[in-house]
Amino acid sequence: MxxxxxxxxxxxxxxxxxxxxxxxxxxxxxxxxxxxxxxxxxxxxxxxxxxTPPERVRSMAVGRTELHGTARSAGVVFDQPFTPGKCLYYKYSVQEEREWKERNKDGETETKRQWKTVSSHSLAAPFYLDDGTGEVLVLGNGGASYHISGDNRLSETFRRGSKQVPGKYRRSVDTSVDVAEAMPEDVELESFNLSTRIEEKLPLVSVGGSGSRKRARTSGSPKQPTYRGTGRGRVRRRRIRQEVLPVDEEVYVYGAATIRDDAGGSNEDRLVIQGDDDTGRFIVSCRxxxxxxxxxxxxxxxxxxxxxxxxxxxxxxxxxxxxxx
Missing domain, CATH: 1.20.20 (F1FO ATP Synthase)
Structure with a gap:
């Protein structure tokens, strides 16, 4: 065979x-x-x-647009978390590096170190973009991606021996304001890309205790930072981080001009800026x-x-x- x-x-x-x-x-x-x-x-x-060619508020058309101007208050502003002043967007975090000892599988003592987030939050408000020819409402709370320059960022690490974040950074934040107070009745906040729609359906996508800066938020209030955490071991270092878009800051916006419900008149009265459906982008930057x-x-x-x-x-x-x- x-x-x-x-x-x-x-x-x-x-x-x-x-x-x-x-x-x-x-x-x-x-x-x-x-x-x-x-x-x-x-x-x-x-x-x-x-x-994308930049446009002016007075002459911009419906659809994709790129604007430059000054970010003005639309009725709601926030306290900057760690520094003096007001802002239209913020993102902050407080972290601790903890150290402890434990025995490994061989019975030897090892030193473990780990950074843990004590508190974090982000929030954005609608604002007016003023370019000298007019003002248009930008729904910065509508899932915009913020890109903040180094001048408006803060990162400080406090070494061993610091029992708490220094007093000059421990500020009392006004938590009574709400983004909803700046939302016009004739404007419908629309999701503009797949990731935003998924986040709206699956809220657990965001880290617990924080508001995603890319999620559309028709309401929301600031949260007071927590400066000390709990956990095993001792604290070696603490770190605070912050990025903000201050009021009256020069700003660049990439998005889409959409028409308000039952609106007429000039661009200032009938248009708002939201995310661009065609490209899935909505960018706000002070760069x-x-x-x-x-x-x-x-x-x-x-x-x-x-x-x-x-x-x-x-x-x-x-x-x-x-x-x-």
């Missing part, structure tokens, strides 16, 4: 012998593509900002247009290149692995 035994291909033998290694390499290969996808979106955003575009392009290119390198290394590793088998 003639044997009809069919040998298993070498690559399959390798996978069967070392499935763990194969899965790890496959994971990094797919991760490389995911990184490239993120970079491609960043790069595309930079191109959109660069290629200038050229700097913001350049940042997106550079970051996007870097992500794409890094992801390509990761995936290429994985392919080369698999090819060499299969050949050597």
């Amino acid at each position: 003639v044997s009809t035994h069919v040998s298993t291909p070498a690559p399959l033998n390798v996978v069967r012998e070392e499935p763990g290694v194969f899965l790890i390499v496959l994971f990094f290969f797919l991760a490389g593509f995911a990184i490239m996808a993120v970079g491609a979106k960043q790069f595309q955003t930079g191109r959109l900002i660069k290629n 200038d247009e050229s700097g913001l575009s350049r940042r997106f392009l550079l970051v996007g290119s870097g992500y794409v290149l890094f992801g390509l390198v990761v995936s290429t290394i994985c392919v080369a590793f698999l090819a060499q692995w299969f050949v050597s088998a």
